Amino acid sequence: MIQRVPFSDYRINNICTFCGEYADSKDHVPSKIFLDEPFPKNLPLVPCCKKCNQGFSLDEEYIACFLECLKSSSADIERLAREKIKKTLHRKESLRKKIENSINIQDDRIIFNIEEDRLLNVLLKLIRGHIRFEYDEILLDNKPSKLQSISFLILPNNNGMNLFNRRSWNYCQKLEAEQCLIWS
DSSP: OOOOOOOSOGGGGGBOTTTSSBOOEEEESSOGGGSOSSOOTTOOEEEEOHHHHHHTHHHHHHHHHHHHHHHHTSOOGGGOOOHHHHHHHHHOHHHHHHHHHTEEEETTEEEEOOOHHHHHHHHHHHHHHHHHHHHOOOOOSOOOSSOSOOOOOOOOSHHHHHHHHHHHHHHHHHSOGGGOOOOO
């Protein structure tokens, strides 16, 4: 990733990307908790205030750990793949317990109940950070109060992904285009 030189109005370089206050710090977008080392060279940085920089940390940590547990279908540290997340959950037993308590089994399906406000907070941070980095624009308005629907689909291998893509395409052909989103 190439770190761009901002060509925007220099006056916005001192405005926090996330709250609009004075920026006395910089934040990585995405945060390092979502990445494993070695980190990409020139990981994007955006101006922010220290309060916002520190304020997102716990939510990002929760989401990163939640997603790793979701991927592994377990909060058992030994079943997780990412060493960084294993260390975090080993160090923070209360976080591991919180995620473990969010797991329910219904009709032979494993269901994870995510804290939607934390997910929304992290998603908005990532969106605002990338808009700031890519377009030199600050997006502070229009914060949704909640997410409409959250579904995670974990596919174990390429065969599962190919099957998912075929079924999604067949399903989407039956619907109008604006009602369906296909990931490829």
